[in-house]
Structures are given as C-alpha cells and as structure tokens.
Amino acid sequence: MSKYEAKDFNHLLGKVNGLSEAQLKAHFGLYQGYVNKLNEIWEKLGTVDKSKANYSFNEYSELKRREPVAYNGTFLHELYFSNLGHEGAVSPDLKKAIEASFGSFDNWMIDAKACLASAHGWTLTVYDWNLNRVSNMLVQSEHHVGLWPNVSVLCAVDAWEHAYMIDYGTKKPDYVNNVMNALNWNAINERFAHINPPKK
Numbered sequence: 001m002s003k004y005e006a007k008d009f010n011h012l013l014g015k016v017n018g019l020s021e022a023q024l025k026a027h028f029g030l031y032q033g034y035v036n037k038l039n040e041i042w043e044k045l046g047t048v049d050k051s052k053a054n055y056s057f058n059e060y061s062e063l064k065r066r067e068p069v070a071y072n073g074t075f076l077h078e079l080y081f082s083n084l085g086h087e088g089a090v091s092p093d094l095k096k097a098i099e100a101s102f103g104s105f106d107n108w109m110i111d112a113k114a115c116l117a118s119a120h121g122w123t124l125t126v127y128d129w130n131l132n133r134v135s136n137m138l139v140q141s142e143h144h145v146g147l148w149p150n151v152s153v154l155c156a157v158d159a160w161e162h163a164y165m166i167d168y169g170t171k172k173p174d175y176v177n178n179v180m181n182a183l184n185w186n187a188i189n190e191r192f193a194h195i196n197p198p199k200k
Contacts, residue, residue, distance in 0.1 A: 018178030034073035119159035
C-alpha cells in the first residue's frame with residue numbers, strides 16, 4: 001500500500017473565529033501524528049506473519065486492533081478540518097432532511113451541542129441508511145467506540161480536549177457554542193449531495 005500523505009489545512013489559520021492559530025497548529029500536529037502511525041501500521045501489516053493470528057496476542061492481531069484508532073484519527077480529523085470555516089449556509093435539501101429527522105433545524109443544533117457536551121471524543125452528524133434519517137452520534141474512546149455501521153458522515157466535530165484546551169481551558173461550553181457557529185456549510189452540503197439520499 002502506498003504511503004498516505006497528510007492534507008494541508010493551513011488555509012484555516014486566522015480564518016476560524018474562536019480557534020486561534022496556536023490551537024489549530026497544535027491540532028494539525030496531532031493529526032499528522034495519526035497519519036504517521038497509520039502509515040507505520042500499514043507498512044508493518046504488509047510484512048508481518050499472519051499465520052499465527054489469534055485473539056490473545058500476536059503482532060498481526062495487535063496491529064489490526066490499533067489500525068482503526070489511527071485510521072479514524074486520521075480521517076475524522078480531515079472531515080473536521082474540512083467542515084470548519086464559516087462558509088455558506090445549510091442547503092434547502094439538507095435542511096429539509098434535518099427537519100424531517102429532528103422536527104426543526106434548531107432542534108438539530110440543540111441536540112448536536114448536547115452531544116458535544118456529552119462527548120469525550122467526537123460528535124458526528126450522519127445520514128443513517130439503516131433508518132433513512134439524519135442523526136447525531138457520539139464516538140468516544142479511541143475514535144471508534146460508538147461508530148455506527150452503515151452511516152455517511154455529514155459533519156464531524158472534535159470534542160477531545162486537545163481541540164480546544166489552548167483557547168478555552170476547561171470552558172468547553174464556550175468551545176461548543178463557537179465551533180458550531182464556525183461550520184463550513186458548503187462542505188457539509190456537498191457531502192449530503194454526494195450521498196444523494198431519498199427525498200423526504
């Protein structure tokens with residue numbers, strides 16, 4: 001497998017109200033660490049002996065158990081950074097889907113903020129293909145506990161302390177309010193249009 005290259009999100013510096021350059025740069029560095037570990041895991045998986053894999057302990061088994069941590073740590077951060085930036089507004093089609101699922105756009109926002117307040121991990125707004133609706137889900141622990149099957153991520157918001165500690169310290173509610181007002185709706189709308197769910 002070819003080496004995966006981290007994406008450059010420096011265009012966000014100075015452009016996201018409520019997140020300083022210092023906060024974003026520190027976060028970009030952490031994201032780069034996940035990319036590095038993902039490449040390291042993939043490289044080792046390409047050569048490791050698979051003949052003695054088992055549940056208790058084996059090099060291959062441990063690499064496969066850690067792969068989702070590095071994988072989701074990489075790509076959830078890319079989704080998060082990509083949906084920051086105060087651009088656009090929610091599209092009519094997505095707003096209609098949100099309203100069909102939550103009753104109103106405001107109800108979705110209230111639920112998303114409550115999910116973020118509850119999260120030691122991630123809040124993801126997803127399209128749930130199992131129930132054909134928009135939902136907010138909480139992914140905790142090591143970026144993968146609570147990740148539902150058969151969903152498409154529309155919006156990812158990082159609720160780990162590293163996402164806000166430089167700027168907010170322990171004032172997480174302030175981060176929650178500010179980050180939800182700093183979304184790039186153009187990116188979120190594009191994700192929704194790409195999956196093309198059935199119209200409500």
